[in-house]
Structure formats: structure tokens, C-alpha cells
Amino acid sequence: MSTRKIKVIGAGGIGGYMLEPLSRYLSYSEDSVEITVYDGDRYEERNRERQRFSACENKAQHTVEKLKVEFPKIHFRSKAEYLTSDNIIPAIRENDIVFMCVDNHATRKLVSDRCQELDNVTLISGGNDYTDGNVIVYIRKDGGDVTKSPTELHSKIAKPTDKNPGTITDAQRLSCEQEAVINPQLLFTNLAIASAMCNCYYACENDKVTFEQVYLDIATQRMRPSPDKF
Amino acid sequence: MSQERMNAGDDKKRNTDSVSGTSYQAPDIESTFNRAKNSLNKVRVVNGANEQYFDNIAGKNVGSVRKSLREVFNIPGDASALVGGKEVQDDFILEGGMNLEFIKESGVKGR
Numbered sequence: 479m480s481t482r483k484i485k486v487i488g489a490g491g492i493g494g495y496m497l498e499p500l501s502r503y504l505s506y507s508e509d510s511v512e513i514t515v516y517d518g519d520r521y522e523e524r525n526r527e528r529q530r531f532s533a534c535e536n537k538a539q540h541t542v543e544k545l546k547v548e549f550p551k552i553h554f555r556s557k558a559e560y561l562t563s564d565n566i567i568p569a570i571r572e573n574d575i576v577f578m579c580v581d582n583h584a585t586r587k588l589v590s591d592r593c594q595e596l597d598n599v600t601l602i603s604g605g606n607d608y609t610d611g612n613v614i615v616y617i618r619k620d621g622g623d624v625t626k627s628p629t630e631l632h633s634k635i636a637k638p639t640d641k642n643p644g645t646i647t648d649a650q651r652l653s654c655e656q657e658a659v660i661n662p663q664l665l666f667t668n669l670a671i672a673s674a675m676c677n678c679y680y681a682c683e684n685d686k687v688t689f690e691q692v693y694l695d696i697a698t699q700r701m702r703p704s705p706d707k708f
Numbered sequence: 709m710s711q712e713r714m715n716a717g718d719d720k721k722r723n724t725d726s727v728s729g730t731s732y733q734a735p736d737i738e739s740t741f742n743r744a745k746n747s748l749n750k751v752r753v754v755n756g757a758n759e760q761y762f763d764n765i766a767g768k769n770v771g772s773v774r775k776s777l778r779e780v781f782n783i784p785g786d787a788s789a790l791v792g793g794k795e796v797q798d799d800f801i802l803e804g805g806m807n808l809e810f811i812k813e814s815g816v817k818g819r
Contacts, residue, residue: 490819519819581819605815610756610782612815632814640816663817671818693757693812695782700757 560644771798
């Protein structure tokens with residue numbers, strides 16, 4: 479029996495929805511499963527329109543406490559911290575399966591670069607705008623890229639103009655929160671991306687990855703793998 | 709079991725390979741050529757999840773396609789346009805068989 483080591487970065491709009499079905503699916507696999515959830519953020523009342531929580535606590539800790547009760551077979555861990563250059567190396571390791579559910583390209587670049595240093599790793603990264611979004615699947619096997627990294631696919635991830643929330647001041651964080659009010663998110667888009675990330679994991683697990691990313695648009699009801707085949 | 713569509717009378721059109729026993733339908737050369745000709749006149753337009761072949765936009769410029777598909781394809785006004793992988797401006801005239809892609813940046817949010 480092998481151990482699957484899953485790292486989930488971000489337990490908010492996408493991560494919060496993805497963790498329950500992912501845990502349910504993994505709970506019935508034969509392998510031993512460890513899931514570590516990272517998030518330095520706390521739930522706030524304004525999150526209620528999109529996210530499920532019963533107390534305004536740290537997102538990783540609160541989510542893991544709920545999941546532990548429902549899926550006792552899985553070994554869960556919570557880390558109430560953002561990923562930064564200070565903790566990325568011990569956080570993401572060989573043979574990890576990483577689900578990235580963050581809201582900034584600075585963290586996407588940090589994690590993409592870290593995965594590039596490893597020989598065997600799977601990174602599934604989701605992101606959305608209001609009604610559309612995409613999931614990137616980055617696979618490294620035996621020291622080589624099977625698919626392109628997020629930084630290779632998107633120049634805005636390679637050269638982020640935003641900030642990692644783990645490296646900014648409280649004043650800058652307040653500015654980010656104000657920006658979130660100006661540019662809101664839609665629950666259904668978060669849910670669609672969470673679902674697409676689970677689908678991508680299934681494709682990875684069954685060697686059915688014939689794409690590098692998946693685009694979806696809930697306004698036009700379309701979903702497209704890109705490229706169609708490589 | 710998947711549902712396969714079969715028209716009445718299909719069996720009559722089919723021949724049977726005497727060696728393998730498998731059935732096949734002789735190709736209709738004229739309709740094959742017509743389909744190939746039609747596909748050469750079409751322009752493929754892509755933006756993120758949205759993708760479609762259009763047979764009525766050859767001869768039009770990129771700007772007018774951007775404008776007419778902005779709502780339907782959810783194309784941002786400032787999205788770069790690529791034809792055959794190379795960036796083109798809005799006055800570029802499209803021809804049949806071309807592949808027009810509006811660059812869709814990665815989604816930012818999710819937390």
C-alpha cells in the first residue's frame with residue numbers, strides 16, 4: 479500500500495468546494511492518504527455569499543476540522559500560513575500532488591518554480607475571473623516536464639504584478655480586500671473550477687492527460703481542453 | 709451502453725468484406741471533396757473555452773470579428789489576437805482556413 483501525499487494551497491472559494499469531493503473520492507481508495515491544507519487567511523462574514531463555514535476562523539484549520547470528522551480514514555493536517563519563499567521547500571516535496579487554489583499569480587509562480595525543481599510532482603492549478611477560468615495541469619516525471627508549467631503557459635504568471643499575501647503588510651492586505659469588493663467572484667464559477675480540478679486529478683490518476691490546461695466559461699456553457707492533443 | 713445513431717436503410721448501403729466479415733460503406737468522393745472545400749473556407753475562432761468554426765467571416769478583419777463576438781465569446785476588448793500563432797492587429801484581413809485566437813490569460817481569483 480502506497481501513501482498519496484496531497485497538498486492543497488488555499489481553502490477559500492475553489493479549495494473549499496474541491497476538498498469535500500476529493501476527500502470522499504480518496505477516502506475509498508486503497509492507498510493511505512495524507513492531505514495537508516495551507517491557508518493563512520481567515521473566514522470573514524463577507525465570504526458567506528460564496529463559502530461554507532460556521533465560524534470566522536482560519537480557513538485551513540476550520541476546513542480540516544470538518545473534514546477530519548467526515549473522513550476519518552484520511553490523515554489531515556492544517557497549516558495556518560501562506561506559502562512563501564520561507565516555507566515552500568518543506569511544503570512541496572517529491573511525489574506530491576499539489577492542488578493550487580489561490581487568488582494571486584505571485585503564489586502561482588512560487589509554487590510553479592518549486593515544482594520545476596522536483597523530479598516527480600503533479601500540480602493542478604485553478605483560477606477564475608467572474609464567469610470563466612482555467613485549470614492548468616503541470617506534470618513532471620523522472621526529472622522532465624510531461625506538460626508545460628504555469629509560468630511557461632502564461633506570461634502573467636511568469637511575471638506577476640500582484641503580491642503574495644504572505645509577504646505584504648496589513649495595509650496592503652486591506653487594499654487587496656477592498657479590491658475583492660470591487661471585483662467580486664461568482665460562486666458558480668468557483669464551483670465549476672473546483673469540479674474541473676477534480677476531473678483533472680482523475681485524468682492524471684488514470685494516465686488520461688492529453689492536454690495542458692482546461693478553459694471553462696459558465697456564461698457560454700463551454701469547456702475546452704488546450705491543446706486538443708499534444 | 710452508448711447510443712449510436714443509425715438511419716433506416718443503412719444496412720442496405722453497406723457492403724461486407726468477404727475476408728474479415730466487417731462491414732463498410734463505400735466513400736462518396738463528391739461529398740468528401742465538398743466537405744473539404746467547405747472546411748477550407750471556414751475560420752476557426754478561439755477565446756478560452758469558446759471555440760467555433762465560421763464560414764462567413766473570411767474577408768473580414770480581426771477588429772470586426774472581435775466586435776461581433778465580444779458578447780457571445782466573452783472576449784475582452786484588450787485581448788491580443790493571434791493568427792497562426794503570430795500576433796496581428798485589428799485591421800488584419802482573415803482568409804478561409806485561418807485560425808484566429810484571442811489570448812485568454814489565466815484566471816486570477818479563486819480564494
